[in-house]
Amino acid sequence: xxxxxxxxxxxxxxxxxxxxxxSAFPGLVVEKTDxxxxxxxxxxxxxxxxxxxxxxxxxxxxxxVAQILQDQGLRVFTNRTGxxxxxxxxxxxxxxxxxDGRLDADIxxxxxxxxxxxxxxxxxxIDYALILNVQRDQLDRYCELDHTAALLGQTAxxxxxxxxxxxxxxxxxxxxxxxxxxxxxxxALQALFPSDEDLLTASLPxxxxxxxxxxxxxxETESSEEGERALYRIGERVFPCTLSLEGAYNAFNGAGxxxxxxxxxxxxxxxxxxRSLSGVTSAFGRGEVLTVGETRIRLLLVKNPSAFRxxxxxxxxxxxxxxxxxxxxxxxxxxxxxxxxxDFSKLEGVHTVSGTRAPEMALRLKYDQVPVQHxxxxxxxxxxxxxxxxxxxxxxxxxxxxxxxxRQLTGRSLL
Amino acid sequence: xxxxxxPLTILHLYPREMNLYGDHGNVLALVRRCKWRDIPVRVLxxxxxDPFPDxxxxxxxxGGQDSGQARVEEDLLLRGDYLRALVEEGCPALMICGxxxxxxxxxxxxxxxxxxxxxxxxxxxxxxxxxxxGNITIETEAFGSVTGFENHSGRTFLTGGRPLGRVxxxxxxxxxxxxxxxxxxxxxxxxxxxPLLPKNPKIADFLILTALxxxxxxxxxxxxLDDSAEDxxxxxxxxxxx
Numbered sequence: 001x002x003x004x005x006x007x008x009x010x011x012x013x014x015x016x017x018x019x020x021x022x023s024a025f026p027g028l029v030v031e032k033t034d035x036x037x038x039x040x041x042x043x044x045x046x047x048x049x050x051x052x053x054x055x056x057x058x059x060x061x062x063x064x065v066a067q068i069l070q071d072q073g074l075r076v077f078t079n080r081t082g083x084x085x086x087x088x089x090x091x092x093x094x095x096x097x098x099x100d101g102r103l104d105a106d107i108x109x110x111x112x113x114x115x116x117x118x119x120x121x122x123x124x125x126i127d128y129a130l131i132l133n134v135q136r137d138q139l140d141r142y143c144e145l146d147h148t149a150a151l152l153g154q155t156a157x158x159x160x161x162x163x164x165x166x167x168x169x170x171x172x173x174x175x176x177x178x179x180x181x182x183x184x185x186x187x188a189l190q191a192l193f194p195s196d197e198d199l200l201t202a203s204l205p206x207x208x209x210x211x212x213x214x215x216x217x218x219x220e221t222e223s224s225e226e227g228e229r230a231l232y233r234i235g236e237r238v239f240p241c242t243l244s245l246e247g248a249y250n251a252f253n254g255a256g257x258x259x260x261x262x263x264x265x266x267x268x269x270x271x272x273x274x275r276s277l278s279g280v281t282s283a284f285g286r287g288e289v290l291t292v293g294e295t296r297i298r299l300l301l302v303k304n305p306s307a308f309r310x311x312x313x314x315x316x317x318x319x320x321x322x323x324x325x326x327x328x329x330x331x332x333x334x335x336x337x338x339x340x341x342x343d344f345s346k347l348e349g350v351h352t353v354s355g356t357r358a359p360e361m362a363l364r365l366k367y368d369q370v371p372v373q374h375x376x377x378x379x380x381x382x383x384x385x386x387x388x389x390x391x392x393x394x395x396x397x398x399x400x401x402x403x404x405x406x407r408q409l410t411g412r413s414l415l
Numbered sequence: 416x417x418x419x420x421x422p423l424t425i426l427h428l429y430p431r432e433m434n435l436y437g438d439h440g441n442v443l444a445l446v447r448r449c450k451w452r453d454i455p456v457r458v459l460x461x462x463x464x465d466p467f468p469d470x471x472x473x474x475x476x477x478g479g480q481d482s483g484q485a486r487v488e489e490d491l492l493l494r495g496d497y498l499r500a501l502v503e504e505g506c507p508a509l510m511i512c513g514x515x516x517x518x519x520x521x522x523x524x525x526x527x528x529x530x531x532x533x534x535x536x537x538x539x540x541x542x543x544x545x546x547x548x549g550n551i552t553i554e555t556e557a558f559g560s561v562t563g564f565e566n567h568s569g570r571t572f573l574t575g576g577r578p579l580g581r582v583x584x585x586x587x588x589x590x591x592x593x594x595x596x597x598x599x600x601x602x603x604x605x606x607x608x609x610p611l612l613p614k615n616p617k618i619a620d621f622l623i624l625t626a627l628x629x630x631x632x633x634x635x636x637x638x639x640l641d642d643s644a645e646d647x648x649x650x651x652x653x654x655x656x657x
Binding site for chain 2: 145146328334335336337338339340341356357358359360362363364366367369375377
């Protein structure tokens, strides 16, 4: 039987697309007019719904999980563009669901906004959850870390089949319950991923009891020309895997993706899962490389201290010119004080600083004694000047700045 | 000049529990502005249960989330006499947000329960229903225009001392009387983070100069620094929407 809300949603989706760009609006209308749709569609999937949450890395990790499962022959529904509110997920659903509400998929793999996750739990049930980390992200939006952890705890409790947790993040480890399992890092790698607290109190002993055993452990990782070369311990065995993705944090998130996929497909061989993982490429603005003329530009989204720190660790120490763009619109977080919790002192210099808060970023670098050549709040001008000359470049940018840069470089709007 | 073997000592209260909102930047600003002037300086972290330090020239404390604040409360109360005496003696201090509240007389929660403060500041805080969040600019007598970011639900009312400044844009102490912060003896309490000191260097230099003058009363000024980047960052922040 045809479901009227889907017909309406499809129509709105067509209109929204004709007017240029995707939109969460059709999803919002369907959310209001047919609140049961999401639950009805997702509960009909044979393997159910898996969700990925965390402050950092959920878009790329969702991509990893979806790709790995697809390669094992599953039909996967996912919110690829990172629209992680219920309305965004519904908009994605509308373009794939049949008019009678059937979806040709075995499983849904969805990234969720942690502040919005409770709303999702009201609209649908979940079977699997992967929780990556709880870090300081836009405190003017979420206010408190403990509050975020409590929201994630509700999701963990709601997952009916399995919960996979990052054992190296104390707040995430604390969500442990009966159906939980863990992924983690070898002792040698733990220093690479300091928590916000560790950053400022590195000399103090770590709190918390014993670390639980983990299903998947990232043993070693190093960057190479082809990408991140990682060693994963899965059960008793150690496997090499070269990721197309770059950055140690991607190798770590890969461990989480592998652990979740093992829960969903316990029969699959580790070799097959790793083969799929190695082929996953980056989501837009998450370390993707854009080529403009002859110039390769790596675009890195920075939205909180830990993400910025890890990006700097992976990409900021070379000789390539660096640009940092800091905006303070709502989607970036209006409070930019977190920049002062990032250590920039390893940078040899910054070519250009731009964005609505360029002068504050320049001041931040002054206090880490990093020389800055150009400060310009006009992003278009600053970008044009930064791209003069040849050779690869790195741009670290907040969310709205990243979208704007991408639009200017590719001539296309993404959202 | 102070000897290298007795550096200016900044006591940083509870950096593990109370370090939200870029508070590290406040300490960094103090340290750099000393080092750029060749003033020997060190930062002494004070965590719960740590012994009292021998000599302190300047005290800094920041904001924390509720759980961090609850954890330090008891330890802070044990140190009330010591910290009150430092403030009364004229030791410069800067308390932001959570520790501004706890340096006052107390915090009355929504349920009417009183959380005791150490009473170093003549100020009292009541729980508010709505968080006051956004860019804020105030006008001060001592430091001119001062800009930061506020994010607090407590409403603070002064029972003595002077406000740090008058709110030009934003909410301030309580969103009602247009005051922001407190200046009492040489101690400052304020809701402004952002962080405060890097882009408001006059306050940083006031704290440093006051600390040095307690060692050497004949000192009358610090050597000037080029503050054009600081001034540009402050102007930029002040021009952003509230």
